[in-house]
Amino acid sequence: MIMSEKLRIELGDKYVVTGSAHDLILNEKKISKEGKNAGQEVLSRLGYYSKFEHLVRELMHKEILESEAQTLTELRDHIYQLSERLRKAVGL
Numbered sequence: 001m002i003m004s005e006k007l008r009i010e011l012g013d014k015y016v017v018t019g020s021a022h023d024l025i026l027n028e029k030k031i032s033k034e035g036k037n038a039g040q041e042v043l044s045r046l047g048y049y050s051k052f053e054h055l056v057r058e059l060m061h062k063e064i065l066e067s068e069a070q071t072l073t074e075l076r077d078h079i080y081q082l083s084e085r086l087r088k089a090v091g092l
Contacts, residue, residue: 006018006019007019007024009090011086011089012085013029014029015027016029017089018043022050024051024052025047026047026049026055026059027045029041029042030042030044046058046062059082059086060082063082064078064079
């Protein structure tokens with residue numbers, strides 16, 4: 001399959017997966033605070049991945065570390081919600 005367009009998968013309000021036939025890039029959406037793009041949404045690269053599984057694993061790890069969950073039940077619910085967003089984004 002030849003990809004003439006770059007890949008772009010929105011993962012909710014916070015992340016976007018971009019890339020090409022050879023790589024995947026996990027980006028975080030942010031609002032630029034200064035410069036010519038002040039006030040506009042920009043993408044901040046979080047990492048490059050050769051496999052989708054690696055990207056998902058890193059995203060889950062990042063979300064777990066940044067979670068405000070106070071119990072294992074809250075953490076489980078947070079992971080489940082993220083899993084659902086990923087599933088919907090990739091059409092599963």
